[in-house]
Amino acid sequence: MTDTTLTPVDETGRHSMPLQGAQLPRYAPGLAAGIAVGIAVLAVLLGGVGAVAAVMIGWVLLAVGLPAWSRAVEGPRKAADRVAGVLVWSAFALAMIPLVSLVWTVVSKGLPILSAQFFQNSMRGILGEGGGIYHAVMGTLIITALATLISVPIGVLSAIYLVEYGKGSKLARVITFLVDVMTGIPSIVAGLFAYALFVIFFGPGVRMGFGGSVALSVLMIPIVVRATEEMLKLVPDELREASYALGVPKWRTIVKVVLPTAVAGIVTGVTLAVARVAGETAPLLIIAGLTTGANFNPFSERMATLPVFIFYAITEPGIYDEEMAAYAWGAALTLVTLVMVLNVAARVIGSVFAPKTGR
Amino acid sequence: MAKSIDVSDLNIYYGDFLAVEGVSMTIKARSVTAFIGPSGCGKSTFLRSLNRMHEVIPGARVEGKVMVDGQSLYEPSVDPVAVRRQIGMVFQRPNPFPTMSIYDNVLSGKKLNSKRMKKSESDDLVEKSLRGANLWTEVKDRLGKPGMGLSGGQQQRLCIARAIAVEPQVLLMDEPCSALDPISTSAIEDLIHELKSDYTIVIVTHNMQQAARVSDETGFFNLKATGEPGQLVEFNSTKQMFTNPDNEATEAYISGRFG
Ligand SMILES: Nc1ncnc2c1ncn2[C@@H]1O[C@H](COP(=O)(O)OP(=O)(O)O)[C@@H](O)[C@H]1O
Ligand SMILES: [Mg+2]
Numbered sequence: 001m002t003d004t005t006l007t008p009v010d011e012t013g014r015h016s017m018p019l020q021g022a023q024l025p026r027y028a029p030g031l032a033a034g035i036a037v038g039i040a041v042l043a044v045l046l047g048g049v050g051a052v053a054a055v056m057i058g059w060v061l062l063a064v065g066l067p068a069w070s071r072a073v074e075g076p077r078k079a080a081d082r083v084a085g086v087l088v089w090s091a092f093a094l095a096m097i098p099l100v101s102l103v104w105t106v107v108s109k110g111l112p113i114l115s116a117q118f119f120q121n122s123m124r125g126i127l128g129e130g131g132g133i134y135h136a137v138m139g140t141l142i143i144t145a146l147a148t149l150i151s152v153p154i155g156v157l158s159a160i161y162l163v164e165y166g167k168g169s170k171l172a173r174v175i176t177f178l179v180d181v182m183t184g185i186p187s188i189v190a191g192l193f194a195y196a197l198f199v200i201f202f203g204p205g206v207r208m209g210f211g212g213s214v215a216l217s218v219l220m221i222p223i224v225v226r227a228t229e230e231m232l233k234l235v236p237d238e239l240r241e242a243s244y245a246l247g248v249p250k251w252r253t254i255v256k257v258v259l260p261t262a263v264a265g266i267v268t269g270v271t272l273a274v275a276r277v278a279g280e281t282a283p284l285l286i287i288a289g290l291t292t293g294a295n296f297n298p299f300s301e302r303m304a305t306l307p308v309f310i311f312y313a314i315t316e317p318g319i320y321d322e323e324m325a326a327y328a329w330g331a332a333l334t335l336v337t338l339v340m341v342l343n344v345a346a347r348v349i350g351s352v353f354a355p356k357t358g359r
Numbered sequence: 360m361a362k363s364i365d366v367s368d369l370n371i372y373y374g375d376f377l378a379v380e381g382v383s384m385t386i387k388a389r390s391v392t393a394f395i396g397p398s399g400c401g402k403s404t405f406l407r408s409l410n411r412m413h414e415v416i417p418g419a420r421v422e423g424k425v426m427v428d429g430q431s432l433y434e435p436s437v438d439p440v441a442v443r444r445q446i447g448m449v450f451q452r453p454n455p456f457p458t459m460s461i462y463d464n465v466l467s468g469k470k471l472n473s474k475r476m477k478k479s480e481s482d483d484l485v486e487k488s489l490r491g492a493n494l495w496t497e498v499k500d501r502l503g504k505p506g507m508g509l510s511g512g513q514q515q516r517l518c519i520a521r522a523i524a525v526e527p528q529v530l531l532m533d534e535p536c537s538a539l540d541p542i543s544t545s546a547i548e549d550l551i552h553e554l555k556s557d558y559t560i561v562i563v564t565h566n567m568q569q570a571a572r573v574s575d576e577t578g579f580f581n582l583k584a585t586g587e588p589g590q591l592v593e594f595n596s597t598k599q600m601f602t603n604p605d606n607e608a609t610e611a612y613i614s615g616r617f618g
Contacts, residue, residue, distance in 0.1 A: 167417060238454040242518070244415055246468040246525055247444030256471050260458040355457035355507065 022073050029066060029085070036062040062086060103336075110333025113326045122304075123327075124293035128320040133331045135294040136309040139209060140338070142298055143288060143305055144278050146213035147220055152270055154217070155224025162225070163232040164254055182222040190218040191283025198287065207289040209303030215283035220273045227269025231262040264353035271346035275339045281307035306335045361559040362428040362445075362528040363388040364409060369423035370588075371401065371408050373416065378404045380588040382423075384578060391551060391560045393570035393597065396580035396612070401589030402563045403451075405580070406531050409561065410446035411439040427529070444468075447527035451534040453514035455506035455521070462502040464517055465489060468525035484524055492520035493550050512543020519550065523558070530554065532562040536569065548573050567613060571601050579609045 025031075040058030043049040049057065063086045071079035121132030158175065166172030194215035198206045235258050243253040259266075289302035290312050310328045317324035364386040371379040379401035386392045394402045407413040408421050411432060425432040432442055455464045465485045469476060476484070485502065489495040494516040498509070506517055515535060522530060532551075536544040551560060551573050564570050570577050577600040579593045593606040604610045 236454070238450060238452060239456060241412065241415060242450065242454045242456070242521075243467075243471060244440075245410070245412060245443055245448035245450075246471065246521065247440050247442075248468070248471040249440050252471055252473075257456060257458075261456075355505070 109329035113330035147216035150217040151220040159228035188282040191286035209298035212288035223273040231265035268350040275342035365426040374418035393574035447522035464506040488520040488524040
């Protein structure tokens with residue numbers, strides 16, 4: 001294995017640097033994994049071993065076999081590298097299991113019900129077949145949009161205060177502390193807060209979509225503040241100074257230099273915050289409630305949303321429980337898709353707004 | 360349109376920390392004044408106090424007088440924003456605005472202040488400023504491209520163009536060449552020579568040959584002792600400074616015996 005012609009000895013007796021050594025072929029990990037899987041399958045078919053045991057057998061074979069092979073050919077350092085490689089890949093595969101199975105479950109159960117009609121109909125006057133989630137989709141869109149409208153100005157302006165004006169001041173420290181506390185508020189408490197607030201004005205038993213927006217913004221504001229704060233801190237002071245040195249007042253510097261430089265990150269943060277609250281159930285359960293028809297007025301009466309619709313379709317399906325379960329999975333798939341679209345949008349927006357280097 | 364600057368008994372603080380003590384000098388109009396001295400002796404601090412950029416740092420303050428064209432800069436009635444429009448600044452590290460094109464970077468002083476300009480007017484101003492900064496021929500075909508796409512030396516000249524586009528009376532430069540290669544450095548030194556006819560220029564430099572090449576007068580800053588504030592040791596014509604300085608410490612520094 002050791003090729004002596006590669007490490008000739010010079011006059012002083014020192015070995016010249018060996019830069020080459022034996023290596024496993026590139027397909028080695030794949031081959032090892034294939035063999036391990038093959039043996040596991042054989043164990044199930046011929047040995048009558050259970051599925052869990054077979055997976056364990058295959059994994060142990062891979063975790064021992066590949067490093068052993070590597071040690072024989074490449075030496076101990078590379079073998080340790082193979083061990084680490086197997087562990088990292090195994091952890092990754094483990095982490096993927098819940099995600100993949102979740103997506104699989106939602107897609108396989110939700111896809112059959114999806115149709116144009118499912119998105120055009122509401123549940124008004126429907127028992128069993130022929131219903132849809134038009135009302136819930138609209139409700140989720142309206143309530144989330146209003147929550148964004150409330151949270152973004154408050155969140156972004158607070159962050160501007162914290163980074164640009166309040167640095168090191170007592171008020172800034174208090175606000176930062178409160179934002180930290182708000183980050184940890186359970187969503188049901190946010191819902192109770194919004195409910196209590198609206199009861200003051202409208203009396204007990206109040207239900208309105210706008211209340212849901214207020215509850216969601218309680219959850220959203222701290223996320224927006226944090227994201228914006230981090231982005232503003234990333235803007236180098238040199239740019240602010242460059243602007244001041246041109247005789248530009250501070251507020252114009254913030255509006256025209258600092259915010260444009262940070263806007264990609266801010267928009268990404270806001271989009272992720274929207275995605276985060278769009279699926280909230282508890283607060284909407286309390287204050288937005290559920291109806292069977294579309295309600296476009298967030299300031300009066302109950303308003304259906306996707307999460308609440310799913311909740312009731314599963315917990316109180318009535319006698320049409322099969323149909324309602326199908327609707328629930330369809331609504332779940334719609335909600336997951338909505339959140340994924342928002343996440344992708346955040347990435348696209350981030351790269352569109354990012355400062356161009358031209359290089 | 361160039362102004363002289365009279366500084367008397369200036370003490371400059373960061374919070375309670377006295378960084379520079381008791382500086383008095385007269386900076387002549389339409390000339391180049393260089394500040395030399397070891398690192399940390401307060402050259403940048405002093406320079407930034409000349410256009411009220413010092414107070415941008417929280418807790419930073421100044422005692423004493425800075426008179427520009429007979430007006431005291433630190434009177435309560437003086438607007439620092441107005442001061443900075445008259446006294447421009449170029450920083451050690453080139454800092455073009457990353458969100459702006461080359462064209463917009465040059466106009467940033469006007470645009471950020473929402474000055475409305477006709478297209479022909481702004482075209483003229485961009486060309487004039489870029490020519491003034493010796494950058495026009497290199498960038499005239501890609502004015503719409505981002506300013507960050509230029510090389511370091513070009514970025515620094517873009518920053519100079521940006522500073523002269525607002526037509527200040529005085530131009531302060533804090534080690535403008537320290538991040539640049541020799542060719543870009545020599546381009547900027549040539550530029551300083553040309554700008555001298557229109558502007559009062561104050562330049563901080565680490566490089567004594569550079570001070571000798573570009574300046575008419577030189578100030579040597581040094582720490583009184585380690586842990587003590589910085590002070591102005593000698594202020595003299597560059598010629599005298601480099602041939603026959605009045606102060607022993609200056610001679611020691613210039614001949615490389617310390618610092
Ligand atoms: N932002 C700051 N806050 C506190 N002290 C500072 C700050 N900037 C500079 N100093 C201090 O002021 C002194 C002078 O620094 P500076 O003006 O940068 O020196 P020079 O430009 O001559 O190298 C140094 O002791 C430095 O530590
Ligand atoms: Mg400095």
